[in-house]
Amino acid sequence: MTMEYVSTRGQAPVLGFADVLLQGLARDGGLYVPRTWPQFSAADIRALRGLPYEEVAFRVLKPFVGGEIADAKLKSIIGETYATFRHRAVCPLVQSGPSDFILELFHGPTLAFKDVAMQLLARLMDHVLAERGERVTIAGATSGDTGGAAIHAFAGMSRADVFILFPHGKVSPVQQRQMTTSGAANVEALAIEGNFDDCQALVKAMFNDHAFRDGVGLAGVNSINWSRIMAQIVYYFTSAVTLGAPDRTVSFTVPTGNFGDIFAGYAAAQMGLPVGRLVIATNENDILARTLDSGAYTTRSVVATTSPSMDIQVSSNFERLLFEASSRDAAEVRGNMESLKQSGGFTLTGETLARIRERFEAGRAGADEASATIRDLLKNNDYLADPHTATALRVAETRRREGETMVVLSTAHPAKFPAAVAAACGVTPSLPEWLGDLMEREEKYTVLPSDLKMVEDHINRRKVR
Ligand SMILES: Cc1ncc(COP(=O)(O)O)c(C=O)c1O
Numbered sequence: 001m002t003m004e005y006v007s008t009r010g011q012a013p014v015l016g017f018a019d020v021l022l023q024g025l026a027r028d029g030g031l032y033v034p035r036t037w038p039q040f041s042a043a044d045i046r047a048l049r050g051l052p053y054e055e056v057a058f059r060v061l062k063p064f065v066g067g068e069i070a071d072a073k074l075k076s077i078i079g080e081t082y083a084t085f086r087h088r089a090v091c092p093l094v095q096s097g098p099s100d101f102i103l104e105l106f107h108g109p110t111l112a113f114k115d116v117a118m119q120l121l122a123r124l125m126d127h128v129l130a131e132r133g134e135r136v137t138i139a140g141a142t143s144g145d146t147g148g149a150a151i152h153a154f155a156g157m158s159r160a161d162v163f164i165l166f167p168h169g170k171v172s173p174v175q176q177r178q179m180t181t182s183g184a185a186n187v188e189a190l191a192i193e194g195n196f197d198d199c200q201a202l203v204k205a206m207f208n209d210h211a212f213r214d215g216v217g218l219a220g221v222n223s224i225n226w227s228r229i230m231a232q233i234v235y236y237f238t239s240a241v242t243l244g245a246p247d248r249t250v251s252f253t254v255p256t257g258n259f260g261d262i263f264a265g266y267a268a269a270q271m272g273l274p275v276g277r278l279v280i281a282t283n284e285n286d287i288l289a290r291t292l293d294s295g296a297y298t299t300r301s302v303v304a305t306t307s308p309s310m311d312i313q314v315s316s317n318f319e320r321l322l323f324e325a326s327s328r329d330a331a332e333v334r335g336n337m338e339s340l341k342q343s344g345g346f347t348l349t350g351e352t353l354a355r356i357r358e359r360f361e362a363g364r365a366g367a368d369e370a371s372a373t374i375r376d377l378l379k380n381n382d383y384l385a386d387p388h389t390a391t392a393l394r395v396a397e398t399r400r401r402e403g404e405t406m407v408v409l410s411t412a413h414p415a416k417f418p419a420a421v422a423a424a425c426g427v428t429p430s431l432p433e434w435l436g437d438l439m440e441r442e443e444k445y446t447v448l449p450s451d452l453k454m455v456e457d458h459i460n461r462r463k464v465r
């Protein structure tokens with residue numbers, strides 16, 4: 001009934017669900033994962049057929065929560081969460097070919113897949129903080145979508161101050177406005193003079209500065225937080241079951257940056273869902289494709305692309321996969337992460353690489369290929385995809401296998417990236433009605449250098465309590 005969580009680096013306390021929810025990064029710098037994977041038998045999976053998304057979510061999430069939130073409360077939190085989505089199916093499937101499907105994850109309030117987990121995370125945190133009578137300071141890093149989702153989910157919440165670090169000038173205008181126009185007193189967007197990796201490094205450094213961390217009561221909403229991954233497991237179940245699981249195996253292609261979304265697919269497979277291949281789709285920032293090719297994880301400088309949310313070199317959740325694929329060898333993970341810090345890379349052992357390749361493949365599609373896919377899909381299917389989704393569609397296409405059922409995760413609404421979509425196909429997607437005035441709203445944000453002390457000082461000065 002209870003669930004324990006262990007750190008990928010093996011040197012942090014073992015915690016239960018509620019503590020992991022409030023922790024973010026483990027105190028040894030690692031990421032929490034469940035000690036064991038809950039198991040779903042074929043009968044359990046078959047019993048999910050025809051259930052509403054909320055009920056599947058309850059059944060999938062319950063073992064991870066480990067009894068720390070009463071069932072009735074968990075159900076009501078899940079119900080409120082997905083009532084914020086504008087599609088009755090929450091995450092609907094659209095057929096794009098004989099055995100090809102697009103899983104639309106962008107029907108939440110900020111038009112990206114991040115809402116699926118963030119709307120839940122905020123409500124779970126609020127519940128736990130209320131029970132404990134505590135407040136937290138949240139620091140998050142974003143390449144564009146996590147930030148907007150977090151600000152929407154936490155705006156006005158009395159138990160959390162939220163600081164979102166985004167790379168100055170490197171997110172789309174819609175993404176920026178979603179972060180800078182909330183008007184809520186408890187949230188602030190910080191435009192960092194650097195790239196996403198700099199923002200993420202600053203957030204991790206804040207977690208590793210234990211005096212600061214304990215002083216402000218730091219919590220995290222990036223996918224370093226286990227609850228983000230946990231919530232994303234659900235749509236692997238709903239989509240696979242809709243397509244015939246457990247009697248049919250389903251593969252997934254995922255536009256990947258921080259590796260959280262695709263790691264949720266790996267988790268679903270570990271839980272018994274018949275998942276075939278998990279195909280990592282990258283843009284020009286192809287560190288994961290190169291790693292799967294060569295076994296060497298070697299960082300390079302990031303290039304700006306038309307799919308900016310994937311412009312990432314240090315892919316946080318790859319650490320969770322390393323832990324799994326090394327048979328949970330925390331010493332091996334620590335060695336790799338130390339080498340990443342010291343020399344910008346590491347080399348996987350032959351065994352670890354082989355285990356990763358048993359399930360994962362990777363492919364790269366550049367901006368021109370993604371644009372061509374947007375054009376073709378509009379022409380042939382009358383369907384408008386955003387550049388992240390298009391990257392994955394192109395990779396899936398080039399790696400197609402006869403007879404395989406393939407689901408491509410569509411991670412953002414095209415209206416979040418109107419310039420790239422218009423350049424690709426001549427159609428400018430418009431924002432849904434409820435966001436119609438977004439570009440006219442007044443913006444508020446602070447520009448800061450990529451400097452730990454300056455960011456920490458700013459947060460210390462600005463947090464509400
Ligand atoms: C639209 C979009 N697609 C794909 C990704 C990559 O997802 P992940 O970081 O979970 O790999 C992101 C960012 O996380 C995103 O915002």
Ligand SMILES: N[C@@H](CCOP(=O)(O)O)C(=O)O
Nearest residue numbers: 142143144145146222223309
């Ligand atoms: N692409 C992300 C980057 C942060 O990823 P996260 O999943 O770890 O929060 C974004 O859009 O911000």
